[in-house]
Amino acid sequence: MSDARGSSAARRAFLRDAAQGMCGLGLMGLGLAALAPAGHGEAGTAIRPPGALAGDRFFAACARCGLCVRDCPYDTLRLAERADDAPVGTPMFVARDVPCEMCEDIPCVRACPTGALDKSLTDIVDAKMGVAVLVGRETCLNVLGLRCDVCYRVCPLIDKAITLDAQHNVRTGKHAQLIPTVHADACTGCGKCEKSCVLEEAAIKVLPIHLAEGALGEHYRLGWEEKKRNRDAPLVPGLTELPKRGIDAVPGGPKP
Amino acid sequence: MRPDRFAGPAAVAAKGRVAAVRWLASRRSAQAAFLALFASGPLVGIWITKGTLASSMTLGVLPLTDPLLLLQSLAALHVPERSALIGASIVLAAYAVVGGRMFCSWVCPVNLLTDLAHWLRLRAGFKNALRLNRQLRYWLLAATIAMSAATGSVVWEAVNPVTMLHRGLLFGTLAAAGLAAVVVGAVFLFDLAVAERGWCSHLCPVGAFYGLIGRFRLLKVAAPRRADCDHCQDCFQVCPEPHVIVPALKAPAGGDAAIRSIDCTNCGRCIDVCPQSVFAFSLGGKP
Numbered sequence: 001m002s003d004a005r006g007s008s009a010a011r012r013a014f015l016r017d018a019a020q021g022m023c024g025l026g027l028m029g030l031g032l033a034a035l036a037p038a039g040h041g042e043a044g045t046a047i048r049p050p051g052a053l054a055g056d057r058f059f060a061a062c063a064r065c066g067l068c069v070r071d072c073p074y075d076t077l078r079l080a081e082r083a084d085d086a087p088v089g090t091p092m093f094v095a096r097d098v099p100c101e102m103c104e105d106i107p108c109v110r111a112c113p114t115g116a117l118d119k120s121l122t123d124i125v126d127a128k129m130g131v132a133v134l135v136g137r138e139t140c141l142n143v144l145g146l147r148c149d150v151c152y153r154v155c156p157l158i159d160k161a162i163t164l165d166a167q168h169n170v171r172t173g174k175h176a177q178l179i180p181t182v183h184a185d186a187c188t189g190c191g192k193c194e195k196s197c198v199l200e201e202a203a204i205k206v207l208p209i210h211l212a213e214g215a216l217g218e219h220y221r222l223g224w225e226e227k228k229r230n231r232d233a234p235l236v237p238g239l240t241e242l243p244k245r246g247i248d249a250v251p252g253g254p255k256p
Numbered sequence: 257m258r259p260d261r262f263a264g265p266a267a268v269a270a271k272g273r274v275a276a277v278r279w280l281a282s283r284r285s286a287q288a289a290f291l292a293l294f295a296s297g298p299l300v301g302i303w304i305t306k307g308t309l310a311s312s313m314t315l316g317v318l319p320l321t322d323p324l325l326l327l328q329s330l331a332a333l334h335v336p337e338r339s340a341l342i343g344a345s346i347v348l349a350a351y352a353v354v355g356g357r358m359f360c361s362w363v364c365p366v367n368l369l370t371d372l373a374h375w376l377r378l379r380a381g382f383k384n385a386l387r388l389n390r391q392l393r394y395w396l397l398a399a400t401i402a403m404s405a406a407t408g409s410v411v412w413e414a415v416n417p418v419t420m421l422h423r424g425l426l427f428g429t430l431a432a433a434g435l436a437a438v439v440v441g442a443v444f445l446f447d448l449a450v451a452e453r454g455w456c457s458h459l460c461p462v463g464a465f466y467g468l469i470g471r472f473r474l475l476k477v478a479a480p481r482r483a484d485c486d487h488c489q490d491c492f493q494v495c496p497e498p499h500v501i502v503p504a505l506k507a508p509a510g511g512d513a514a515i516r517s518i519d520c521t522n523c524g525r526c527i528d529v530c531p532q533s534v535f536a537f538s539l540g541g542k543p
Contacts, residue, residue, distance in 0.1 A: 063413070065312065115312070115340070
């Protein structure tokens with residue numbers, strides 16, 4: 001009798017302590033969850049070293065040890081502080097201060113012990129640290145019709161990552177504007193252009209890819225690419241061919 | 257509660273000034289030496305060990321990685337590269353032999369601060385304002401691993417005072433009052449004015465993890481001359497984890513008098529302050 005009462009009291013005490021422990025664990029978990037970087041917003045807008053794993057994957061790997069920073073020969077990289085838009089202690093750089101010099105042997109990636117900087121990046125030209133964007137279209141000297149060209153000249157991938165595209169200068173009516181045009185597929189995000197922009201505040205800036213490039217809806221399909229993938233065969237077999245009308249019906253008119 | 261008398265003078269009287277601070281002095285030297293290995297590069301350009309306690313590379317050949325960090329990374333479903341895996345294995349193997357919490361007392365820079373806080377609170381006579389359960393650190397360790405898995409990121413590194421202080425010192429962000437200064441300052445004040453030995457002995461999940469690593473350690477403090485104990489309590493006063501001492505002191509003659517608790521940090525301070533020289537380091541078991 002007393003044994004049974006004793007064991008039930010012990011059981012109650014155990015359940016109570018376990019419940020209290022779980023609540024405590026929950027409290028600690030909530031605290032930690034509030035601190036964890038999650039989602040692009042909290043991942044920040046800082047520019048990462050070459051080879052950095054995309055988005056939140058980076059925070060599953062980065063030890064915040066600073067070995068990449070130590071091996072950067074140009075002191076480009078530094079560890080984020082509270083004022084930076086990146087979790088404290090993670091490596092980043094500010095292109096306007098010191099851009100990436102795109103070392104051929106990529107010492108920062110080689111130094112990374114955890115793979116937060118991915119060693120499958122072996123050619124620095126394939127790096128995607130960010131994308132340069134001409135954000136100051138009202139202030140860029142070339143857009144104003146002058147010849148500055150500095151961002152174009154300093155680009156390590158000149159004529160691939162940045163081209164000067166001529167267009168008619170409507171203001172004068174007789175000159176050209178040579179618009180610095182970034183090609184995101186070639187741009188590494190090294191930031192040499194941002195660093196060298198002659199304006200007080202750079203008109204061309206490196207942005208993180210998720211901010212710079214936009215993203216199509218998951219359901220979007222580009223008809224012409226789908227058709228190419230289908231070896232130019234109709235995408236929907238047996239689709240009724242509509243009669244040609246207007247200029248399409250004229251012999252020698254626009255080809256389909 | 258202000259102690260009636262401070263530990264130390266009795267040992268100095270019994271054994272001399274040098275023997276009474278032998279292990280404390282060794283420990284402070286080791287802490288300084290480990291810091292110097294990392295700091296010589298940024299300070300004077302002689303690069304011995306690069307990185308921080310989270311992950312480092314010594315002389316370009318010896319990688320070391322915090323195994324707790326690696327565990328969080330694995331929980332976040334990232335498989336680290338070989339360098340980190342090798343580095344964590346070396347650290348695990350070393351601390352499995354000498355006792356994981358030797359990291360706490362002989363390497364960790366936070367220990368310098370919390371020891372200072374303890375020294376100050378004792379002399380100021382501050383009351384213990386918050387009684388904490390020593391098991392909290394294991395819960396916090398569990399929460400750390402669970403939240404790393406849930407959020408897919410190494411969560412403890414967002415607040416870890418150990419690596420924050422180390423990073424702050426080596427990368428100069430401590431002086432700039434970065435987050436490291438905030439976190440480390442909070443730990444110091446917490447230990448000084450709120451909970452006695454609050455951080456290192458009750459809350460730190462890093463210490464908890466290293467304690468678990470050292471579960472089957474060879475190097476232990478033992479009480480071979482426990483028969484000479486006169487119950488002066490000096491060892492209890494200096495020990496950061498006093499509960500570990502009792503089983504060793506109460507061991508029957510001829511029985512196992514080694515401190516087996518995973519909480520013991522092998523700091524050796526009890527050896528120093530014991531006027532009767534009851535304690536000694538031992539390899540393996542019994543004495």
